[in-house]
Amino acid sequence: MTQARKVLIYGGNGYTGKLIAESLAQRQIPFYFAGRSQDKLESGLEIVRERLGADAWKLDAEIVAVDNSIETLTPVFQKCSIVINVVGPFMQVAWPVVEAALNAGCHYMDTTGEQDWTLAIAEKFGKAFEAKGLLLAPATSFMWAAGALAAEVVLEDPEIDMLDILYQIDNGLPSEASTKSFLRMVCNEGSQYYLDQNEFKAWPNDVAYDVFVPHRNAKLRAHPWGGACEPVWLKGRVRNCKVLTAIGEHMIDGVISAIKTFNEQSVGMDQAGKEALTNAIGDQINTGEPPKDHPDVQRGVIVVNGQSRTKTTRYVMNLSAAYTWTGEIQAECAKLILQGQLKRAGFQSVASGFDHRQLIRTFHALGYCSALPN
Structure with a gap:
C-alpha cells in the first residue's frame, strides 16, 4: 500500500473521529487529522496515541486546522483523495464538506444517521460524484451500513x-x-x-x-x-x-x-x-x-x-461495539479504495460500493460480527 497521505478525517477530535484514526493507524494508513481547533486536534490525537499503546508507532497523522467553508476546505482536500466527515448534525453543517470534496476530486464518506441528509446529497451530488468516478457514501457507520x-x-x-x-x-x-x-x-x-x-x-x-x-x-x-x-x-x-x-x-x-x-x-x-x-x-x-x-x-x-x-x-x-466498528468500517473502506477495490462509484452504501461478503468476512475475522451463512 502507498504510504502517501491520501485520507483525511474531518472532525477528527470528536468521539468517532478518534476511533476512525485508531483504526486507520492499525492498518498503517497515513491520514490528515482535520477540524477547527488546533488544540482539540492535538488533544484528540494524544488520546489515539495512548489507546494504541505498543502500536503507537503505526500512527502517522498530520494535524490540519481549517474552517468549515468551501473556500477553505477545498485546497485542504486537494491534498488527499478520501474525505471522511464526522461533523454533524450533517443537515446543518456538512454541505460545505461534500461540495469541497467534489471540487477537490475526493471520495466522500460520513457517519451520519440522518435519512433526510442522505436523500438530499443523493439528489444534489450523486450524479456528479458518479461522473468523476468517486464514491459518495453517507452513513458509513453501524447505522446504517451494518x-x-x-x-x-x-x-x-x-x-x-x-x-x-x-x-x-x-x-x-x-x-x-x-x-x-x-x-x-x-x-x-x-x-x-x-x-x-x-x-x-x-x-x-x-x-x-x-x-x-x-x-x-x-x-x-x-x-x-x-x-x-x-x-x-x-x-x-x-x-x-x-x-x-x-x-x-x-x-x-x-x-x-x-x-x-x-x-x-x-x-x-x-x-x-x-x-x-x-x-x-x-x-x-x-x-x-x-x-x-x-x-x-x-x-x-x-x-x-x-x-x-x-x-x-x-x-x-x-455485530458488536457499534462505535468502534464504525471506525473499522471507515478505515477498511478507505483501505479498499486505496487498493483500487471500489466496485461502484456515485451514491452508494458501502455494502453495494464494495464486496459485501468480503467486508463481513473481514469483520468476522477481527471479532466484530458473526460468520456468513454457508
Missing part, C-alpha cells in the same frame, strides 16, 4: 423483494454529536420514511413498537430512529423496506419523552426553529463524551427478514 451489509446477503436471492430490518443494541451510549444528530432526525415528523410498494411513507415520530429479537427471551421496544438509510439505498431494488431500532430499554422512555416535548414546543415553528430546538434538547440530554465501547458490553444484533411471493428467509448477524 444493516445494508446484512441486507445484501438476503438480497443475493433475486426473488426477494421485501425486507424487514431490526437493529438491537445492548447498553448503547450515544455520543454528543450522535445525540443531536438523531434528535433532529427523530423529532421531525413526516421525514422518517419506510418503503411501501416502492414509495416513501412516514412513520409517526412518537410511537415505540414491540419487537422480538432472536436469542432474547424478553420482548423489547423499538423506534423508527429516523427511518434509517436502507430504504433510501434500496428504493427501486425492493418493493418494501422497514427498519426499526431497539435502542435499549434504558433509553427508549427518555427518547419518546424528548420527542413529545419537541412536538409540543415546536408548533408553529419554521424548520430553522425546529433545528435550534432539537439542538437545545440535545444539550439538556447530553452527558459528555462516553467511554470507548467494547464488544463484550455493547453487543448488537441485526435481523433481516426477506420475503418474495413464494418464499421467506432470514439472516441474523451479530
Whole structure:
C-alpha cells in the first residue's frame, strides 16, 4: 500500500473521529487529522496515541486546522483523495464538506444517521460524484451500513423483494454529536420514511413498537430512529423496506419523552426553529463524551427478514461495539479504495460500493460480527 497521505478525517477530535484514526493507524494508513481547533486536534490525537499503546508507532497523522467553508476546505482536500466527515448534525453543517470534496476530486464518506441528509446529497451530488468516478457514501457507520451489509446477503436471492430490518443494541451510549444528530432526525415528523410498494411513507415520530429479537427471551421496544438509510439505498431494488431500532430499554422512555416535548414546543415553528430546538434538547440530554465501547458490553444484533411471493428467509448477524466498528468500517473502506477495490462509484452504501461478503468476512475475522451463512 502507498504510504502517501491520501485520507483525511474531518472532525477528527470528536468521539468517532478518534476511533476512525485508531483504526486507520492499525492498518498503517497515513491520514490528515482535520477540524477547527488546533488544540482539540492535538488533544484528540494524544488520546489515539495512548489507546494504541505498543502500536503507537503505526500512527502517522498530520494535524490540519481549517474552517468549515468551501473556500477553505477545498485546497485542504486537494491534498488527499478520501474525505471522511464526522461533523454533524450533517443537515446543518456538512454541505460545505461534500461540495469541497467534489471540487477537490475526493471520495466522500460520513457517519451520519440522518435519512433526510442522505436523500438530499443523493439528489444534489450523486450524479456528479458518479461522473468523476468517486464514491459518495453517507452513513458509513453501524447505522446504517451494518444493516445494508446484512441486507445484501438476503438480497443475493433475486426473488426477494421485501425486507424487514431490526437493529438491537445492548447498553448503547450515544455520543454528543450522535445525540443531536438523531434528535433532529427523530423529532421531525413526516421525514422518517419506510418503503411501501416502492414509495416513501412516514412513520409517526412518537410511537415505540414491540419487537422480538432472536436469542432474547424478553420482548423489547423499538423506534423508527429516523427511518434509517436502507430504504433510501434500496428504493427501486425492493418493493418494501422497514427498519426499526431497539435502542435499549434504558433509553427508549427518555427518547419518546424528548420527542413529545419537541412536538409540543415546536408548533408553529419554521424548520430553522425546529433545528435550534432539537439542538437545545440535545444539550439538556447530553452527558459528555462516553467511554470507548467494547464488544463484550455493547453487543448488537441485526435481523433481516426477506420475503418474495413464494418464499421467506432470514439472516441474523451479530455485530458488536457499534462505535468502534464504525471506525473499522471507515478505515477498511478507505483501505479498499486505496487498493483500487471500489466496485461502484456515485451514491452508494458501502455494502453495494464494495464486496459485501468480503467486508463481513473481514469483520468476522477481527471479532466484530458473526460468520456468513454457508
